[in-house]
Amino acid sequence: MRLTLPDRYFDYLPWAAATLLVAGIVHIVSVLLMPTVAPRDAYARVVAAVGAAPANKLALLPPMAPGAEALPFEDPAFAEAVCVFDLTQGMLRVTSNADGEDYLALSFHARAGRVFHAITDRAAIKGKIDVVIGDARQMDALQGASDEAPPQEVRITAPTKRGFVLVRAFARRPSEQTRARERLAGVTCERFDPPKD
Known part of the structure; x- marks a missing residue:
């Protein structure tokens, strides 16, 4: 029995499907690995932008x-503004006053740049933003050391020891950029030592 032209195409169909499947898998894996293997990831760009600023x-x-x-x-x-953190040196506390009029946003980024938490001035308690960041072990120790009273700060568990906090203040007009930068200067980012019993 002689094969016709369309029958020959059907012989190649499984090979074509397998090639497309492998190409799709390679593409997805390469896209997912790119943030990890890129030489200038978000953390490296932030460190280069702030220069010699300490952690x-x-x-x-x-x-x-x-x-x-x-x-x-x-x-x-x-x-x-950016605060590069290194939790091997201890926990981090970020505080700021919030007046409810001027937009202020904080986003917390892991080492590869992935956002693991974000907060705005709308989450302020009594006109103050107060956030403590630590790794899982540090947060467990902080929870064990605190008394029965509920914490007054927002506690965030970071997925990596190193990362950065990006703080952004909105300027409604270009002439308000100086005022927005002054609001950023009022944000503190410092090492946090839990109170001892």
Whole structure:
């Protein structure tokens, strides 16, 4: 029996499907691994942007200029500051006053740049934002050391020992950039030592 042309195409169909399946798997794996193996990940770019600023201290980023952005996808309507943290040196406390009028946002990023928590001035308690960051072991120790009273701060467990906090203040008009940067200067980012019993 002689094969016709369409029958020959059906012989190649399983090979074509297998090739597409393997190509799809390789593509998905490479996209998922890219943040981990990229030489200039988010953490490296933030460290380069703040220069010699020490860990666990807030550093203002330079005003955004076209072609000279410190971080990708920056919005010129925001003034930005970064606090690079290293939890091997201890827990971190980030505090700020919030007046309810001026937008202030904090996003907490793991070593690879993934956001693991975010908070805005709307979450302020009695006009104050107070956040403590630690790894799982540090948070367990803090929970065990605290008394029965509920904590007054937001406690966040970081998935990695190193990362950064991006603080953004909104300026409604370009003329308000200086005021937005002054609001960022009022944010504190410092090492937190839990109270001893």
